[in-house]
Amino acid sequence: MAGYVGILHPIITFDRGGTHANFGSSYTIGVPTGINVWKSAKVGFSVEMVPFVRTENNISRMNNFLFHPGVLVALGKGYTFAGRAAFETSGRFGFTPVLNKVIIHGKGINYFAAVPLPVRFGNERPTSLTASFQFGIVF
Secondary structure, three states, rough: EEEEEEEEEOOOOOOOOOOEOOOOOOOEEOEEEEEEEOOOOOOOEEEEEEEEEEEEEOOEEEEEEEEEEEEEEEOOOOOEEEEEEEOOOOOEEEEEEEEEEEEEEEEOOOOEEEOOOOEEEEOOOOEEEEEEEEEEEEE
């Protein structure tokens, strides 16, 4: 079992309305926190919770919360694939494939980088795909 915390930066979102960069008129950041439980050296379960804070017009507020359970598959050489279901308080839902890599092994703590690719549906909005970057620590 391992816990982790990180910082999630959505970079760009694609939907039928075009592309939407996170660094334009607003900025959103997530703080994923979770627990990984490994059933074996190859397969595990993970549950993640992510509050999102949005800053726009010099006003910051929490604007969404994501419940993000999933399956972990160790790929070797420090890589892990996470296939996650996604349920957001914004009314959106979907799935998120994540490729994760431990980049620094420390004593009792590891540092990782990840590339989540959230796909979302629902709440009378078009289907979207977001390219994101995440980094954090596993303890």
